[in-house]
Amino acid sequence: MVDPGPLPHRRIRFAWPDDTRARWQPLRPEFAAAVNALSLGMPHGEPYVMRAVRRAAGAIDDPDVQARVRAYLAQEAEHSRQHARFNEILVAHHPALARVESWLATSYRFLERRAGAPFGTAYAAAFEATAFAAARWMDRRRHELFTGADPEAATLILWHLAEEVEHKTVAHEVWAAVDGSRLRYVAAMGVCFAMLVWFVFCGTVVQLAAWRRLWSPVAWFRLWRWGLGFVFEVVPTMAITVLPGHDPAEQADPSWMPLWLSAFDPDTGTLPVWDAPLDAYLAATAPPPAVGDRPRGRTTSAAAAEAVTAKATAADIPRPSRSRPATGGPSRLPAAAEV
Ligand SMILES: [Fe+2]
Numbered sequence: 590m591v592d593p594g595p596l597p598h599r600r601i602r603f604a605w606p607d608d609t610r611a612r613w614q615p616l617r618p619e620f621a622a623a624v625n626a627l628s629l630g631m632p633h634g635e636p637y638v639m640r641a642v643r644r645a646a647g648a649i650d651d652p653d654v655q656a657r658v659r660a661y662l663a664q665e666a667e668h669s670r671q672h673a674r675f676n677e678i679l680v681a682h683h684p685a686l687a688r689v690e691s692w693l694a695t696s697y698r699f700l701e702r703r704a705g706a707p708f709g710t711a712y713a714a715a716f717e718a719t720a721f722a723a724a725r726w727m728d729r730r731r732h733e734l735f736t737g738a739d740p741e742a743a744t745l746i747l748w749h750l751a752e753e754v755e756h757k758t759v760a761h762e763v764w765a766a767v768d769g770s771r772l773r774y775v776a777a778m779g780v781c782f783a784m785l786v787w788f789v790f791c792g793t794v795v796q797l798a799a800w801r802r803l804w805s806p807v808a809w810f811r812l813w814r815w816g817l818g819f820v821f822e823v824v825p826t827m828a829i830t831v832l833p834g835h836d837p838a839e840q841a842d843p844s845w846m847p848l849w850l851s852a853f854d855p856d857t858g859t860l861p862v863w864d865a866p867l868d869a870y871l872a873a874t875a876p877p878p879a880v881g882d883r884p885r886g887r888t889t890s891a892a893a894a895e896a897v898t899a900k901a902t903a904a905d906i907p908r909p910s911r912s913r914p915a916t917g918g919p920s921r922l923p924a925a926a927e928v
């Protein structure tokens with residue numbers, strides 16, 4: 590299996606001002622509704638797959654795998670925490686979403702108690718394959734979907750999916766090592782996909798009703814169009830993962846997300862807004878070239894000074910969290926080690 594390399598734990602900061610709206614994409618509110626519905630499931634689905642992977646990885650006597658699993662768990666715990674905070678805002682705006690959230694919690698509790706550990710590991714692999722397919726789908730459509738959206742919410746969704754691309758191999762690797770039953774994997778994939786469709790539908794209907802768009806033909810036309818496009822992306826991608834000898838590392842990553850993640854600033858815990866001019870940013874923050882590569886006439890100190898100046902320029906690139914006061918906020922989830 591190809592080594593996915595070190596998985597960074599980005600301690601990202603989001604600022605959710607009091608006027609944050611559940612309808613954070615005014616140009617395509619039904620997209621916000623569907624994504625919000627998806628977000629509701631994250632603090633329940635991700636801890637379930639984390640527990641499954643952690644439990645299964647305990648039987649693998651390979652320090653490299655253990656290191657990858659730890660890094661994977663740290664990323665997923667961060668996702669869950671951030672979505673839990675976001676979901677509190679959603680539920681405050683639309684209390685009926687709490688009902689959908691409680692169904693999600695019940696469903697995952699049921700899987701935890703009744704489906705068994707091997708199913709959990711297979712579910713984790715299928716869950717990650719779905720997330721990777723979703724990332725590929727959204728990467729290509731980001732301009733259509735996020736133009737005009739609240740940058741904070743857009744960053745949450747795109748950052749999460751971008752990290753799903755980074756750790757796409759880990760759960761599959763663990764499942765293949767401890768179980769590898771394709772029958773179970775297909776069953777888990779079916780359950781995962783059915784839950785995705787059902788809970789996104791329920792959450793979306795609740796919000797569209799609140800926004801008086803439940804009977805809007807435009808809303809349903811868009812949802813069907815995105816849904817069908819998503820199915821055409823997800824089904825082939827997931828079908829490939831069932832093939833014997835499949836290695837997720839061989840699946841082509843989306844082109845923009847990894848670049849965008851590389852612009853993460855650990856000092857501020859922020860990413861540039863999704864439509865920032867990344868080419869300029871990445872050129873500006875690149876380390877000074879090695880001596881052999883340095884253009885003639887430039888000295889080390891000149892190159893370093895240039896990099897410092899460029900970094901200052903890069904700091905001016907808009908970052909969602911910088912334009913607002915940071916407000917931490919309570920998390921409804923335990924820390925990574927406790928999940
Ligand atoms: Fe995640």
Ligand SMILES: [Fe+2]
Nearest residue numbers: 665717720753
């Ligand atoms: Fe994931």
